[in-house]
Amino acid sequence: MATSPAAKITKAKGPAATFWDRARQQFHATADLINLDESCREVLGNCRRVVQVSLPIKRDNGVIHTFTGFRAQHSNHRGPYKGGIRYHPDVTREEVMALSMLMTWKCAVVNVPFGGGKGGVICDPHNMSLGELERLTRRYAKELIPIIGPETDIPAPDVNTNAQVMAWIHDTYAMEVGRSALGVVTGKPVSLGGSPGREDATGRGCFYICLKALPLFKMKVAGSKLVVQGFGNVGYPMAKLWQEAGGKVLAVSSDKGGVYNSKGLDVEAAAAHYRQIGNLLAFKGGDQMTNAELLALKCDVLCPAALEGTITAENAGNVKARVIIEAANGPTTPEADLILEANGIFIIPDILANAGGVTVSYFEWVQGLTNFFWKRAEVYSKLQEIMVAAFDDVYDMGRKLKVPMRQGAVALAVSRVADAFKMRGLWP
Numbered sequence: 001m002a003t004s005p006a007a008k009i010t011k012a013k014g015p016a017a018t019f020w021d022r023a024r025q026q027f028h029a030t031a032d033l034i035n036l037d038e039s040c041r042e043v044l045g046n047c048r049r050v051v052q053v054s055l056p057i058k059r060d061n062g063v064i065h066t067f068t069g070f071r072a073q074h075s076n077h078r079g080p081y082k083g084g085i086r087y088h089p090d091v092t093r094e095e096v097m098a099l100s101m102l103m104t105w106k107c108a109v110v111n112v113p114f115g116g117g118k119g120g121v122i123c124d125p126h127n128m129s130l131g132e133l134e135r136l137t138r139r140y141a142k143e144l145i146p147i148i149g150p151e152t153d154i155p156a157p158d159v160n161t162n163a164q165v166m167a168w169i170h171d172t173y174a175m176e177v178g179r180s181a182l183g184v185v186t187g188k189p190v191s192l193g194g195s196p197g198r199e200d201a202t203g204r205g206c207f208y209i210c211l212k213a214l215p216l217f218k219m220k221v222a223g224s225k226l227v228v229q230g231f232g233n234v235g236y237p238m239a240k241l242w243q244e245a246g247g248k249v250l251a252v253s254s255d256k257g258g259v260y261n262s263k264g265l266d267v268e269a270a271a272a273h274y275r276q277i278g279n280l281l282a283f284k285g286g287d288q289m290t291n292a293e294l295l296a297l298k299c300d301v302l303c304p305a306a307l308e309g310t311i312t313a314e315n316a317g318n319v320k321a322r323v324i325i326e327a328a329n330g331p332t333t334p335e336a337d338l339i340l341e342a343n344g345i346f347i348i349p350d351i352l353a354n355a356g357g358v359t360v361s362y363f364e365w366v367q368g369l370t371n372f373f374w375k376r377a378e379v380y381s382k383l384q385e386i387m388v389a390a391f392d393d394v395y396d397m398g399r400k401l402k403v404p405m406r407q408g409a410v411a412l413a414v415s416r417v418a419d420a421f422k423m424r425g426l427w428p
């Protein structure tokens with residue numbers, strides 16, 4: 001039998017060249033694990049669509065500068081494409097393709113009816129005025145109108161984009177199509193159809209998973225020690241909920257370094273300091289430490305909630321946590337993963353751990369489509385239900401296949417998407 005292109009990639013040796021190559025390698029390794037048939041490999045191993053757009057914008061000084069933007073749509077077999085838009089100088093076509101594939105898996109893990117998409121614009125928003133950002137966003141939204149919409153592709157905030165950017169996209173879409181359509185984006189301001197509970201959804205989702213997972217190790221949150229790397233949208237709510245539940249938050253950090261207190265930090269005081277100063281330097285409620293020292297602290301749970309690639313082959317051997325909950329996307333490099341696994345550390349992988357964000361985005365989308373808005377408590381209880389069910393499903397899949405949670409999560413996701421593809425069949 002001839003070797004398919006997919007099988008060739010599976011057998012490729014050495015480190016993958018790009019993020020997209022790595023995402024495909026992970027997919028094909030999973031396909032091997034679950035004996036996925038060739039037709040599913042061929043379809044799910046590729047992005048359905050990648051759009052590149054030129055965005056000429058008048059800068060405040062009157063000069064026209066042309067930016068480049070992308071939107072990748074990996075799979076819509078289970079529902080509309082879903083995924084964030086990032087503004088960053090390092091955005092590439094292959095990066096958004098990889099991220100769109102990972103969104104397909106993340107949505108499938110939590111069983112929300114979305115596929116995967118991701119967008120990005122190559123720009124440095126820190127060197128742009130608000131007016132320039134608005135013009136860039138509106139031009140980008142206009143270029144994407146043929147391929148986005150409440151039933152086709154629903155963007156959301158990602159790195160360097162926020163509720164304001166989503167409001168501009170919503171408005172541009174509404175002006176162009178001639179009607180309001182709250183479902184076109186999620187992560188909107190609450191005053192414009194955003195969902196209560198979206199701001200802390202990702203950290204809260206991590207917390208709900210820990211509530212469920214710790215008893216497997218005869219532990220519980222109350223009395224357990226948590227270390228959090230990164231103290232932003234995700235790290236702060238996780239730390240806050242942990243402390244409210246009677247757990248001890250030993251240390252938190254920002255990019256400038258961390259702060260440690262063996263008796264447990266006062267999370268609210270640290271958050272007030274962080275909000276005011278933008279980092280934790282000179283916070284009086286604990287001792288200063290580097291991020292490297294923080295990762296090496298003895299604790300029950302370590303929560304990397306900063307950027308990708310912070311746990312590496314160089315520092316993984318120092319980690320002394322029993323459990324790692326990956327709040328950030330891709331915080332553990334593949335080499336580090338092997339070291340942590342060999343040291344018996346239980347890793348709750350990113351596509352499960354941080355899926356609380358997309359889950360509440362799904363709730364926001366449903367509320368926008370029905371024009372009926374839920375109370376915060378309802379959002380939280382439905383979020384908990386979904387996160388716990390997803391944890392159980394991933395755990396069971398991992399045990400069934402005798403693989404760690406990371407492979408179990410991807411295997412569960414790929415199986416769900418493959419089932420949808422097989423039921424729909426190939427068109428035409």
Ligand code: NAD
Nearest residue numbers: 202230231232233234254255305306307327328329354357
């Ligand atoms: P954020 O910008 O609000 O916070 C990031 C935090 O990490 C900041 O405190 C920053 O100072 C710190 N940080 C940056 N580099 C660091 C480093 N090298 N070492 C230690 N700390 C560092 O971002 P966020 O929205 O909290 O996102 C954090 C991670 O979670 C990202 O990987 C993001 O992709 C992922 N994520 C976020 C959401 C969400 O809803 N916000 C959803 C899913 C995944």
